[in-house]
Each structure stands twice: as C-alpha cells, then as structure tokens.
Amino acid sequence: MPIEQRVVSGPKIAPKIGGKIGGASSAPAAEAEASEPKRSKKKLVLLVVPVVLVALGAAWFFLLRPSGAAGPEAEPKPEPGEVLAVDPVSLNLAGGHYLRLGIALQLTTEVTEAPDTSRAIDHAISVFSGRTVEDVSNPKTREKLRDQLAKELATVYEGEVMGVYLTNYVTQ
Structure with a gap:
C-alpha cells in the first residue's frame, strides 16, 4: 500500500527554493x-x-515679467503722414441756422492711397448737425466736438486717420 504524505505549512515555515511564500x-x-x-x-x-x-x-x-506693464504692451503711436483736405459742407443747426464746416484728415504714414472722404463727411454731419449756434460757437464745445469726430474717424478708418483739423468753420 502506498503511503500518502501530507504537508501542512504555516506562515513561519521557510519556502522551498523557487516557491512562493505562503x-x-x-x-x-x-x-x-x-x-x-x-x-x-x-x-x-x-x-x-x-x-x-x-x-x-x-x-x-x-x-x-516686463516691468511697468500689467497687461499687453501698448501699440506704438502712429506717425503723422499726409494731410487730406475734405471739401466744406453746409450743416443745418437748430433754429434755422447753419454751419459751414471744412475739415482736413491727418493720415498716418501707413496709408498708401487717399481714403474715401464720404465716411468722414457723414460722421461730421452726425456730430455737428442739430446743435445750437451757441454750442458750435463756444470754443470748448467746438474742441470737444472735433475730438469726438477724430475718435469716430480713427475707428471708421481703422487707424489710418489719427487727427482732424477744422479748416472752415462759419456759422450763420
């Protein structure tokens, strides 16, 4: 009769060579x-x-970080180029009066050909029309109106216009 042998191992018994523990x-x-x-x-x-x-x-x-700049760097100021004269126009003021307005556009050096002046005339009409003679005759108000027109034209002409000069300014 063959003898059957059983081996019971616990955790403290060393493993056989090549065998796993436990x-x-x-x-x-x-x-x-x-x-x-x-x-x-x-x-x-x-x-x-x-x-x-x-x-x-x-x-x-x-x-x-670049010193003195909390945000993106400011674009360099454009250099003045040619001055483009615009034909004077007559604008209706309040109370039956009118204003003869002539302007000139200060272009930048980046402009290669003269822009269409009809947009400038249109914006000048919208800024100056309908005001009283007293408003357009007051030097401070006139300066504010010119600056407002210059800002609008700088936006409309996408940076090609950097200033506006009043060349003809007659009220009646």
Whole structure:
C-alpha cells in the first residue's frame, strides 16, 4: 500500500527554493504591498507638481515679467503722414441756422492711397448737425466736438486717420 504524505505549512515555515511564500493565497498580498509604493509616488507627484507650477508662475510674475506693464504692451503711436483736405459742407443747426464746416484728415504714414472722404463727411454731419449756434460757437464745445469726430474717424478708418483739423468753420 502506498503511503500518502501530507504537508501542512504555516506562515513561519521557510519556502522551498523557487516557491512562493505562503502559497497561492499570498499573491494578492504581495501585489498590494508592491502597489502601495506606486500609490504613494502618485500622491506625491500629484501634490508636488501643482506646487512647483505655482512657484514657477510666481517667480515669473515677480522676476521676469516686463516691468511697468500689467497687461499687453501698448501699440506704438502712429506717425503723422499726409494731410487730406475734405471739401466744406453746409450743416443745418437748430433754429434755422447753419454751419459751414471744412475739415482736413491727418493720415498716418501707413496709408498708401487717399481714403474715401464720404465716411468722414457723414460722421461730421452726425456730430455737428442739430446743435445750437451757441454750442458750435463756444470754443470748448467746438474742441470737444472735433475730438469726438477724430475718435469716430480713427475707428471708421481703422487707424489710418489719427487727427482732424477744422479748416472752415462759419456759422450763420
């Protein structure tokens, strides 16, 4: 009769050469122990990376940022070019009066050909028409109206016009 031999091993028994400690039941425990350092490394990376990025951003903001500029750099001022005279027009004022208005446009050096002046006349009509003779005769009001027209024309002509001169200004 053959003799049957059973070996019962516990955790304190040394494994055989090439064998695993604790048999098949210890494999998940070994994987859990191996993944523990991986998880701690991931946590460390997730904590360190944002701190480093914030530190780099702060260093750039305080040390490397262009001085005196909180936002984007301002565009350089355009250089004055040719002055384009616009034919005078008669505008109706309040109370049956009128204003004979002549303007000249200060163009920038970037302008290669003379722009169409009809847009300038249209905006001049909308700014000056319907005002009283007292309004258009007052030097301070006249200056404000001219500046308003210059701002509108700079926008309409997309930076090609940088100023407006009043060349003819007669009220009746």
